[in-house]
């Protein structure tokens with residue numbers, strides 16, 4: 001079942017690969033498209049855009065999500081913006097420069113062909129979304145506005161105040177609803193994929209559980225697309241929505257799909273610091289804030305408990321401006337995160353526990369006025385005040401790095417197909433162009449490029465050879481996989497232990513953060529590899545999962561996800577970067 005990892009990069013010069021590939025890929029004729037069923041798991045920006053576009057092309061699509069509505073996918077949380085090489089600012093941007101910045105931002109590990117394609121398509125995404133009515137910010141004269149994000153010396157980030165993901169998702173959702181009404185897409189909300197079905201070495205279906213009724217179902221298709229997002233919650237504390245998990249991709253892994261760089265985690269430098277033990281979620285303060293905010297800590301550790309206003313200019317260390325003068329406060333995320341950890345490790349961190357650095361708007365307010373800052377970031381300042389009780393117009397924000405985005409994921413080839421034939425993986429769930437898209441405002445770009453533009457061109461290349469090969473959902477492979485799913489659920493409910501799910505998840509997350517987080521070394525990873533199996537064993541002997549399987553049972557939902565995190569964490573600690 002597992003083929004060789006052949007990325008199938010098309011021949012020819014970089015700038016012509018995508019065009020040539022499309023010209024020579026196999027097609028499915030309009031009359032035949034309705035004969036193909038495609039399963040799309042996920043309705044975030046990647047899955048929603050893919051399902052809508054495939055529906056519009058005439059395929060029959062089944063789209064699944066675990067939320068009560070497609071428009072509640074985690075993509076809705078994205079704040080800052082989406083990159084595109086439009087060069088509206090006339091500041092020297094181009095497709096090549098976006099490609100180059102992304103490759104450089106990814107430490108030259110990325111698959112160049114994919115990244116070049118991503119940069120090319122970035123411009124189509126903006127056109128598509130504007131045509132849908134996405135209300136991107138505009139300049140006074142009506143042109144679309146841009147702001148700067150980390151790792152770039154041009155302004156190429158399109159945004160809708162601090163709600164870019166929400167507005168993009170509304171555009172995508174309306175396209176999806178249009179297809180639902182047209183009958184090409186069937187939506188299955190509150191339905192969780194619990195396993196992948198392989199028939200003759202090809203992905204041909206999934207097993208799902210209704211989160212409302214507990215009903216287990218088999219769904220057969222000609223191809224399966226996973227658009228199930230990131231798994232940052234393996235660390236327990238992250239900026240991700242609480243529901244984000246690894247189950248779909250990990251279950252696919254158990255059926256033969258390979259992960260690439262699973263421990264490749266983006267740690268975002270601009271989050272509200274952890275405030276206590278009972279916290280279950282971290283909050284992102286968008287990177288866009290670093291356009292105007294200046295990052296600093298006291299030069300001397302003795303000053304760290306002083307109120308910031310009492311630390312004079314000459315005693316402050318604007319360490320990003322000092323160390324990286326060409327990017328300053330907009331240094332790439334990984335560099336800014338490491339630098340924050342370094343100054344806190346030196347004992348110069350501020351706030352409770354010394355795990356924080358200041359993000360100070362005093363200069364920008366002096367230069368531009370409070371109203372301009374309010375217009376640009378008002379909702380973010382409100383969020384900050386609600387959580388910390390501090391008014392960031394008056395005192396600097398305190399920020400610290402947190403787990404934010406998973407650059408690892410299931411390996412895919414140029415067509416976005418995993419090593420399992422017929423299993424496609426898009427958006428944050430795949431390995432994100434080999435970790436290339438670690439720069440800010442690139443995840444939305446990648447998810448929408450995958451869903452609106454790439455998959456609809458590459459999926460037919462596979463489907464063209466699959467006419468009439470869709471198995472029945474009563475085939476033995478479906479029955480066997482369904483049996484496995486039921487057995488696992490029964491096992492979880494039968495443990496009847498004493499420890500809460502949260503306590504296992506929290507312990508795992510803390511261990512991973514310490515040993516496989518922002519910095520790691522062999523000794524720590526070996527330690528984690530000893531502790532994780534023990535914790536897993538304890539889980540299966542002592543976890544308490546109440547309720548029944550034939551019901552709305554959130555404890556059971558979460559138990560399955562935590563059980564998968566407990567296995568997946570080991571994979572993260574074992575993994576070596578593949579280049």
Ligand SMILES: Cc1cc2nc3c(=O)[nH]c(=O)nc-3n(C[C@H](O)[C@H](O)[C@H](O)COP(=O)(O)OP(=O)(O)OC[C@H]3O[C@@H](n4cnc5c(N)ncnc54)[C@H](O)[C@@H]3O)c2cc1C
Nearest residue numbers: 042043044045046066075080081193229427428441443444
């Ligand atoms: C706070 C925050 C702010 C961000 N801001 C930005 C930004 O400004 N710019 C940027 O480019 N990126 C940003 N990102 C990253 C970006 O939002 C995500 O990478 C992107 O939205 C992921 O989209 P997706 O479609 O791949 O996954 P998601 O939006 O996470 O969607 C996953 C879908 O899969 C479904 N699903 C998952 N598992 C299952 C299962 N087993 N069965 C059924 N359904 C399942 C879910 O229900 C959901 O519909 C931000 C991330 C966070 C956390």
